[in-house]
Amino acid sequence: MDGWSRFTDTFFKPELIERYLPSIASGLVVTVEIALAVIVTGLTLGLLLAVVRTFRVSVLSFVIVIVVDAFRALPPLVLVLIVFFGLPNVGINVPSFAVLWIVLSFVLAAFAEEIFWAGILSVPKGQWEAARSTGLGFLGTLTHVILPQAIRLTVPPITNRALAITKNTALGTVIGVPEILNQASTGQSFAGNATPMMMGAIAYVLLFIPVVILGRWIETRFAWGRA
Amino acid sequence: MTVPPSILQIRGLHKSFGSIEILHGVDLSVKEQELIFLIGPSGSGKSTLLRCCNRLEEPSSGSIIVDGIDLMARNTDINAVRQLIGMVFQSFNLYPHMTALSNVTLALRKVLRKPRKEAEEIGHRALARVNLAEKAGAYPNELSGGQQQRVAIARALALEPKVMLFDEPTSALDPELVGEILETMRELKESGMTMLVVSHEMRFARDAADRVIFMDHGVIVEEGPPEKIFTSPTEARTRSFIEKLTR
Ligand SMILES: Nc1ncnc2c1ncn2[C@@H]1O[C@H](COP(=O)(O)OP(=O)(O)OP(=O)(O)O)[C@@H](O)[C@H]1O
Ligand SMILES: [Mg+2]
Numbered sequence: 181m182d183g184w185s186r187f188t189d190t191f192f193k194p195e196l197i198e199r200y201l202p203s204i205a206s207g208l209v210v211t212v213e214i215a216l217a218v219i220v221t222g223l224t225l226g227l228l229l230a231v232v233r234t235f236r237v238s239v240l241s242f243v244i245v246i247v248v249d250a251f252r253a254l255p256p257l258v259l260v261l262i263v264f265f266g267l268p269n270v271g272i273n274v275p276s277f278a279v280l281w282i283v284l285s286f287v288l289a290a291f292a293e294e295i296f297w298a299g300i301l302s303v304p305k306g307q308w309e310a311a312r313s314t315g316l317g318f319l320g321t322l323t324h325v326i327l328p329q330a331i332r333l334t335v336p337p338i339t340n341r342a343l344a345i346t347k348n349t350a351l352g353t354v355i356g357v358p359e360i361l362n363q364a365s366t367g368q369s370f371a372g373n374a375t376p377m378m379m380g381a382i383a384y385v386l387l388f389i390p391v392v393i394l395g396r397w398i399e400t401r402f403a404w405g406r407a
Numbered sequence: 408m409t410v411p412p413s414i415l416q417i418r419g420l421h422k423s424f425g426s427i428e429i430l431h432g433v434d435l436s437v438k439e440q441e442l443i444f445l446i447g448p449s450g451s452g453k454s455t456l457l458r459c460c461n462r463l464e465e466p467s468s469g470s471i472i473v474d475g476i477d478l479m480a481r482n483t484d485i486n487a488v489r490q491l492i493g494m495v496f497q498s499f500n501l502y503p504h505m506t507a508l509s510n511v512t513l514a515l516r517k518v519l520r521k522p523r524k525e526a527e528e529i530g531h532r533a534l535a536r537v538n539l540a541e542k543a544g545a546y547p548n549e550l551s552g553g554q555q556q557r558v559a560i561a562r563a564l565a566l567e568p569k570v571m572l573f574d575e576p577t578s579a580l581d582p583e584l585v586g587e588i589l590e591t592m593r594e595l596k597e598s599g600m601t602m603l604v605v606s607h608e609m610r611f612a613r614d615a616a617d618r619v620i621f622m623d624h625g626v627i628v629e630e631g632p633p634e635k636i637f638t639s640p641t642e643a644r645t646r647s648f649i650e651k652l653t654r
Contacts, residue, residue: 309463310500310559314514314566315489324517328504 189373196375200367204376207363208383214280214359215346215387221285222345223338226292227331233297234322244293251290256348259283264355276355288345295337299330339395343388360384413472414439414570414601415460420469422455422625429455431625432469437570437603442596444612444633445605447622448648453605456622457572460603461492474569490518493563493571497579499555501547507534507558508543511565519566533565534558537591553584557591564595571595573604589615607652613637621645 229248233241251259264279274282303326311321350361364380415437422430429452437443445453458464460471462478462485471478476488501510508530515526534540537557547555556576563571573592577585589611596602596615606612612619612633619636621629621644629642637653640646 304498304500306496306498306500307502310494310496310502310562311513313461313463313489313492313494314562315486315518316514317486317518320517324513325502329502332504 191374191378193373193375196367196371196373197379200363200371200376200379203363203367204360204379204383207358207360207380208387210277210352210357211346211349211359211383211387214277214284214349214352214357217281218284218288218345218349219342221281222288223292223342225285225289227296229289229293230296230300231322231327233293234300234326248290248293251287252294256283256287257351257354259287260351260355276352276357279355280349280352280357284345284348284351287348288341291341291344292338295334295341296330299334300326302333303329335395335399339391339398342395343391346387346391347384360387412439413437414441414474415603416470416472417456417460418470418472420456420459420471421467422452422459422464423467428467429625430459430466433622433625433627435620435627437601440596440599440601441617442602442615443604444616444619445603445622446607446612446619446636446648446652447628451622452625453622454574457494457574457603457605460570460572461489461494463494486518490514490566491569493560493566493568495556495559495563495571495573495576497575499547499552499559499579501555501558501562503547506544506546507539507550507561510547510558511562514562515565529565530561533561536564536594537561551584552580553587556580556588560588560591560595568600570601570603573602573606575605575607577606577608609637609652621648623648 229244233244260279260283263274263283264276267274267279307325307329308321311325312318316324349357349359352359353362353365356362360380360383364377364383367376367379368374413436415435417433417435420430420433421428433452433456435456445456447453455464459466460473460478466479469479473488474491476483476491478485478488501507502513505513508527511530511533512523512526515521515529516523519526521529531540531543534543537560539554539557539561542550542554542558547558550558560576576592577588580588585608589608592602592604592611593615604616616633618630619633620627621636621640621642623644629636629640629645631640636645637649640649
């Protein structure tokens, strides 16, 4: 057997591709579902926390900063394991899908809060003053003047965070969520061959292409003027 | 004979930042249709005074009455009063994510709750008043500095304020663009707008101002008609400031 066919036999064996295609595809669906759920709740929560900080109530801001830092500092795997194995001990049974969704949402929210907050701070003070001087209230100014500018500045880092958190869905493997990595590694051990894992990798690439395109589209969508 | 009523009346205005007092008791009464020029050295408190007039800065004590409404009263809805007080900033502060027209109509729609169509009609009229009718659809970064400042003036005008405050409206502009802003302000004056202007455009002050007020170290040092303040001020501090300006 020459090198080339040894290579294709290890990574791209046709009959294994055929056999594992359905399970990898279902893993892809699960990963997409978790990722979308996490991005929606994580970004919403992150934006909400950043908005709460604009009220500048020192106790609230302090709590937010502490919690956010904790979620940014801890490895997400540690959080997943704590929640998944800890909650049943206090009598709460949460399905593994929900554990992954909640934990990753909080992690994304923590990073997103910092990014949105930095965006809000970077909008010049004159924007607040101009809007307030026309009689617009605090919340009106925030929604119509400040946030549209702040969010536009944060599209690139938020897109990166959304990509990073999508990769973290692979942590679902350790608690039995049937996402891409789980299906691929199960396939790999059954088949004793790297083909299913290669298919998993390709599934991740397929998943990221639209996310990257979406990020670029949002960037142009939020651009204004022609300069 | 009837005395024109005061649109803006400031009495005993004090303002401190932390423990440092910046305004030490300012009294000023602006009559209807009057154009007042406020001059003085950097740091004398001109901007602070202007910003107290719509409570962008919170006065420490004193009273401010705009069109009969006490700004400092507990039950005053400051957002409602701010519509009576237009403000124009040195740095324009247009909303970069909105067209000129949307800049002008935002408060009409979100504060006065006017339907889009009506707000846009008012907005177009306000832009026409500053000779920018054809730029309604342009974004701020597609406009010259002078055009941006005129949109900012239209944004304030659209709310039909009783008094307009200008804080150095021309000092961020290239010299060749200053004229168009002064021209717009002159037209406003002719239309009967009451204006309180911080600016060092002396020639404009000479032709257009009714009164010039000289401030230094947080107090009004001297006031009078432009001719008097610019050519024969009484106070030594005024004289030395005017000398520096004209040199
Ligand atoms: N937010 C603030 N906090 C602390 N000090 C302030 C603040 N705003 C203004 N000051 C101080 O108040 C004084 C008056 O400032 P102000 O901006 O009113 O002066 P000005 O007459 O407008 O000067 P300029 O001609 O430079 O614009 C200055 O000494 C300034 O440092
Ligand atoms: Mg100033």
